[in-house]
Structures are given as structure tokens and as C-alpha cells.
Amino acid sequence: xxxxxxxxxTTPGGTRRERQRExxxxxxxATAQALLTEGAELSLRAVAARMGMTxxxxxxxxxxxxxxxxxxxxxxxxxxxxxxxxxxxxxxxEDAPGRLIAAVTEFRMWALAHPRHxxxxxxxxxxxxxxxxxxxxxxxxxxLLMTDLIHDVHRQRPFPIPxxxxxxxxxxxxxxxxxxxxxVDHIPAEERGLVWIYMQGWNQxxxxxxxxxxxxMDPRVIESGEMYLDVIRRFAPILGLDxxxxxxxxxxxxxxxxxxxxxxxxxxxxxxxxR
Amino acid sequence: xxxxxxxxxTTPGGTRRERQRExxxxxxxATAQALLTEGAELSLRAVAARMGMTxxxxxxxxxxxxxxxxxxxxxxxxxxxxxxxxxxxxxxxEDAPGRLIAAVTEFRMWALAHPRHxxxxxxxxxxxxxxxxxxxxxxxxxxLLMTDLIHDVHRQRPFPIPxxxxxxxxxxxxxxxxxxxxxVDHIPAEERGLVWIYMQGWNQxxxxxxxxxxxxMDPRVIESGEMYLDVIRRFAPILGLDxxxxxxxxxxxxxxxxxxxxxxxxxxxxxxxxR
DNA sequence: CAGTTAAGTGAACAGCGTTTACAGTAAACG
DNA sequence: CGTTTACTGTAAACGCTGTTCACTTAACTG
Numbered sequence: 001x002x003x004x005x006x007x008x009x010t011t012p013g014g015t016r017r018e019r020q021r022e023x024x025x026x027x028x029x030a031t032a033q034a035l036l037t038e039g040a041e042l043s044l045r046a047v048a049a050r051m052g053m054t055x056x057x058x059x060x061x062x063x064x065x066x067x068x069x070x071x072x073x074x075x076x077x078x079x080x081x082x083x084x085x086x087x088x089x090x091x092x093x094e095d096a097p098g099r100l101i102a103a104v105t106e107f108r109m110w111a112l113a114h115p116r117h118x119x120x121x122x123x124x125x126x127x128x129x130x131x132x133x134x135x136x137x138x139x140x141x142x143x144l145l146m147t148d149l150i151h152d153v154h155r156q157r158p159f160p161i162p163x164x165x166x167x168x169x170x171x172x173x174x175x176x177x178x179x180x181x182x183x184v185d186h187i188p189a190e191e192r193g194l195v196w197i198y199m200q201g202w203n204q205x206x207x208x209x210x211x212x213x214x215x216x217m218d219p220r221v222i223e224s225g226e227m228y229l230d231v232i233r234r235f236a237p238i239l240g241l242d243x244x245x246x247x248x249x250x251x252x253x254x255x256x257x258x259x260x261x262x263x264x265x266x267x268x269x270x271x272x273x274x275r
Numbered sequence: 276x277x278x279x280x281x282x283x284x285t286t287p288g289g290t291r292r293e294r295q296r297e298x299x300x301x302x303x304x305a306t307a308q309a310l311l312t313e314g315a316e317l318s319l320r321a322v323a324a325r326m327g328m329t330x331x332x333x334x335x336x337x338x339x340x341x342x343x344x345x346x347x348x349x350x351x352x353x354x355x356x357x358x359x360x361x362x363x364x365x366x367x368x369e370d371a372p373g374r375l376i377a378a379v380t381e382f383r384m385w386a387l388a389h390p391r392h393x394x395x396x397x398x399x400x401x402x403x404x405x406x407x408x409x410x411x412x413x414x415x416x417x418x419l420l421m422t423d424l425i426h427d428v429h430r431q432r433p434f435p436i437p438x439x440x441x442x443x444x445x446x447x448x449x450x451x452x453x454x455x456x457x458x459v460d461h462i463p464a465e466e467r468g469l470v471w472i473y474m475q476g477w478n479q480x481x482x483x484x485x486x487x488x489x490x491x492m493d494p495r496v497i498e499s500g501e502m503y504l505d506v507i508r509r510f511a512p513i514l515g516l517d518x519x520x521x522x523x524x525x526x527x528x529x530x531x532x533x534x535x536x537x538x539x540x541x542x543x544x545x546x547x548x549x550r
Numbered sequence: 551c552a553g554t555t556a557a558g559t560g561a562a563c564a565g566c567g568t569t570t571a572c573a574g575t576a577a578a579c580g
Numbered sequence: 581c582g583t584t585t586a587c588t589g590t591a592a593a594c595g596c597t598g599t600t601c602a603c604t605t606a607a608c609t610g
Binding site: 115119122123124125168170171173174178179180199200202203204205206207208210211213214215216217218219220221224226227230231234 | 390394397398399400443445446448449453454455474475477478479480481482483485486488489490491492493494495496499501502505506509
């Protein structure tokens with residue numbers, strides 16, 4: 001047992017051997033992700049074969065098949081979140097509402113275009129997954145992004161948020177000290193009602209997108225994104241976006257243009273398992 | 276090829292052999308369901324073994340493993356829907372709002388108590404499943420129940436529903452002639468806006484419940500049902516349930532009592548895969 | 551009764567996650 | 581330097597999966 005550094009998430013240095021190990025570890029996750037993206041089934045044997053190894057060797061790096069799945073789920077979420085952030089960054093930094101809608105819409109489009117990835121990250125029964133490293137994994141980095149974007153909207157054009165003593169006591173505890181890793185530390189206590197609003201929004205967004213991805217909805221509604229737009233339309237007032245300056249129509253137009261941008265998503269109405 | 280009756284869903288008569296066949300078919304589905312309820316993995320071999328048969332024999336009845344899964348999913352949904360209906364029927368027939376909330380709350384409790392069943396029925400990528408018999412399968416019988424209950428609420432204490440020409444054109448087409456099997460035939464054209472409201476409601480309900488079941492939410496919020504109650508609270512006005520006669524508080528109390536009734540659902544905060 | 555059809559079996563194929571016992575090799579230590 | 585230790589990978593095997601194929605056995609049919 002060497003002194004052993006405290007397990008930094010990404011190990012740049014270390015003994016020559018440790019670097020090699022970290023490299024193949026990364027290759028394993030990358031290979032698994034590639035396999036998944038190609039529509040193939042994710043299996044230890046397939047990953048090993050593609051790397052020119054045998055399946056049991058992988059057990060030197062991951063404890064089980066499930067752990068590998070969790071790892072690529074985390075990785076996929078990380079990359080997807082970057083996509084969402086990029087969609088927001090394509091807009092004027094001053095346009096906080098637009099950035100939020102852009103990111104959220106990008107999330108929806110991503111989910112529809114990559115149903116398997118979506119299910120892996122967002123429709124997976126989290127539990128027991130006390131993953132070795134990266135013990136967060138529980139909640140998505142996407143979540144962190146969304147919290148920030150909503151916070152930005154509030155900072156730029158404040159809207160009423162529930163006071164702490166208006167919230168159910170239990171909810172107050174949760175927003176003050178959330179178990180789920182949301183980086184809300186930079187939100188002052190009196191603004192923590194925002195977190196509850198965020199949860200409500202995420203709840204609604206998740207509902208539509210999940211139903212759409214699973215195909216539990218009329219194909220025409222999915223393709224047109226009408227239900228998704230409806231959710232935005234109904235949630236916007238909560239964020240004070242229903243002003244008299246045409247903000248909401250502009251946002252809806254923004255979303256609609258993004259939706260019409262790639263009709264590829266679900267062509268024939270059957271999401272199916274491919275892509 | 277005998278004349279062959281037009282495939283009634285449940286074949287009572289027929290040649291003696293056909294009755295036998297239908298019986299073992301039912302036994303297969305029942306056995307599979309039992310296995311699933313016990314927490315065991317669903318597999319053709321396990322089902323066959325429990326029935327005293329071998330796996331290949333099952334292929335005389337189901338075309339593939341996936342088809343068996345679809346069949347038990349349909350069956351589970353059917354039985355669960357009966358539970359929800361029973362919860363509604365426990366109330367005064369005149370109390371349409373109460374019946375709706377009772378059924379919906381029962382749905383949530385059922386989902387939390389049987390996460391695997393929920394995932395099978397409601398979080399399954401529908402697609403390709405052109406099941407031999409019972410070609411509906413696509414959408415849940417639960418859905419039909421909910422539509423009826425909302426319709427009852429509207430019939431008893433009418434609330435404003437969007438006119439057809441207020442709806443986005445595509446949505447209008449959908450509510451007038453839904454692809455997804457909702458028995459909306461008895462709803463007159465001018466009231467078809469109800470269907471859109473139903474979809475909105477189902478969307479929100481699905482969002483909370485799915486997030487709760489998957490564990491993608493703070494355990495304390497799940498256990499207390501605070502987010503679920505919040506969804507009801509926010510959706511009630513749409514159904515005109517926010518009157519001055521204390522209807523909404525009564526409904527919330529109804530739901531809360533049901534929630535507190537069995538704290539068993541998720542004890543330690545980890546839904547896990549059992550039960 | 552003879553002929554056809556359906557139900558069920560056993561063996562086999564290809565694949566899966568996982569474990570075990572065993573080589574080789576790179577690092578660490580005296 | 582040599583020796584020991586720890587690590588990385590392999591081969592073989594176990595038990596499981598869905599699925600197919602050839603074959604028997606029983607039941608129904610003309």
C-alpha cells in the first residue's frame with residue numbers, strides 16, 4: 001500500500017504504470033460508448049474484443065458489467081450536457097431566457113435523436129450504484145447546467161420565488177441542504193426557493209421528453225413538438241417570461257425553429273431502438 | 276384452415292383443443308407475471324420450468340421473448356388499472372374530483388410499490404410491437420380510465436376547455452382522431468379539447484411518478500410525496516377545482532392520507548429493484 | 551382406420567456475465 | 581545487480597440466456 005493520492009477524478013501524472021492504467025480505463029469507457037452509439041448491444045465481451053482483449057481482463061478495471069454501464073452513462077451525460085451548454089452559448093450572454101430555452105430544447109432534441117442514450121442516463125433506476133470513483137453519478141451534470149441557467153434568468157430579470165416559510169417544511173429542508181448533488185452553494189438561502197422551481201420545471205420537462213422518447217404519445221404530437229412547446233408555454237409565467245414585450249413568443253419561436261431544424265429525429269413515428 | 280372465429284380476445288368456446296391451447300397460453304402469461312412479481316428475472320426457461328415444460332415449447336405460443344414481455348406488460352396494466360378504478364369506486368359516485376384524485380394517487384402508490392412493473396408498462400420503448408393478438412397494447416388501459424375520470428369531472432362541474440380552433444392545428448387533428456387508442460368516441464367534437472387537457476395532465480403526472488420511481492429525486496421529496504402533491508396543486512385550477520368551497524384542500528388531504536397510509540413504499544430511500 | 555396436424559422434447563448454437571487458476575512482465579526493494 | 585512483489589492479461593470453464601432444428605408422441609380429421 002503506497003501513500004496513494006486521494007483518487008483525483010482525472011489522473012494526469014503518477015507513476016508510469018498508473019498513467020497506462022488510466023489510459024486503458026479511458027479506452028474501455030470510450031469503446032463502450034462507441035459501441036453503444038453504433039447501435040450495438042453493450043457487452044463486456046464486445047468491448048474487450050474491439051480492444052483486442054478478452055472479457056475477463058476488463059474485470060481489472062471495472063467491478064462488474066453494471067459498473068461499466070454506469071460509467072458510460074455518466075460519460076454520455078457529461079458530453080450531452082456540453083452540447084446543451086453550447087446551444088446556450090450560441091446566444092447572446094445577456095439573453096438569459098433565450099439561453100435557457102435553447103439549452104432545454106437542445107436537451108429534447110438530443111433525447112429524441114438518441115433514445116438509447118437518454119434511457120441510459122435518465123430512465124435508469126438509480127440505486128445501489130455506489131460507484132467506485134465518481135460517486136456522484138446519481139444525478140446528471142445536465143441538472144447542474146439547468147439550475148445555473150434558471151438562476152441566470154432570475155438574476156437578469158427577477159421574478160417572484162417562494163419564500164422559505166411558504167414552502168412545505170420538508171421541501172425547505174431539501175432546498176437548503178439537497179442530497180442530490182446540485183451545486184446550489186452559490187445560491188443564497190433567501191433565494192433557495194429557486195431550487196424548488198427548478199425541480200418543478202425539470203419534472204415537467206422530463207415528463208414530456210420521456211413520453212416522447214418512449215413513444216407513449218401520438219406520433220404527430222411528438223414530431224411537431226406541440227406538447228413540448230405547451231410545457232414551455234405553461235411554465236414560462238412562473239419564470240416571469242410572460243411579459244408585454246413579446247418575450248414568450250420569441251422564445252417559442254426560438255424553440256420551434258430548433259425543432260423544425262432537424263426533422264430527422266423521428267421520421268416514421270416509431271422511435272424504435274436504433275440510433 | 277377452419278372457418279376460424281375472428282379472434283376474440285378471450286376465447287371461451289371452440290374445439291376442445293383450442294380451449295386447451297388458450298388455457299396453457301393464459302397459464303404462460305400468468306406464470307411469467309408471478310415470476311416477475313416475486314422479483315425473479317423473467318426468462319423463457321424459468322417460465323417453462325415452473326410449468327413443467329421446456330423452453331422451446333413456449334415458442335408454440337409466443338413468437339419471441341419480447342412478445343411474452345409485452346403480453347405480461349399488457350396484463351399487468353390491465354390489473355393495475357382495475358386497482359385504480361377500485362380506488363375511485365371507493366368514493367361517492369357523485370364525487371367526480373375525489374374519484375379522479377383517488378385513482379391518480381393510487382397510480383402513484385402502485386408505481387412506487389412496484390417499480391419493475393411500472394417500468395415494464397410505462398417506461399418501455401414501445402415500438403415494433405405489432406403484437407399478434409391485442410394489437411392495442413401500445414397504450415395503457417390505465418389511460419382510458421383517466422380519460423373517463425376527467426370527463427366525469429367536467430360533466431359534473433364544467434370547467435373551461437380550449438375550443439378546437441384555439442388549439443394548434445395539428446393538436447386539433449390529434450384530439451379529433453387520435454392514433455393512440457383512447458376511447459374518446461363518446462366525447463362530442465366540441466368537447467375534444469378535454470383530450471388535450473388530459474394529455475397535459477398525464478404528462479405532468481408521468482413526470483413526477485417516473486422520476487420518483489427511478490429515484491432521480493431527493494428521497495425525502497419522494498417519501499413525503501411533496502412533489503406529487505405540488506403537481507396536483509398546480510394542475511387543479513385547470514380542472515376548475517380551485518373553487519371557494521375548499522375542494523382543493525379536501526382533495527389534497529385525500530391524497531396525503533393515501534400517501535401516509537403506506538409508508539412501506541420506499542423505506543430507506545433506495546427504490547432498488549426488489550418488490 | 552389412415553393421414554394430417556399440433557404439442558412437446560432433447561440436443562445444439564451462439565452469446566452473455568463471471569470466476570478461477572495460471573503465465574508473463576513491469577515495478578520496487580535489498 | 582538479482583530477487584521479490586504486484587499487476588495485467590489469458591484460457592478454460594460454469595451457469596445462464598434466447599433461439600433453431602430434427603424428432604417423437606399424441607390428438608384430431610376425413
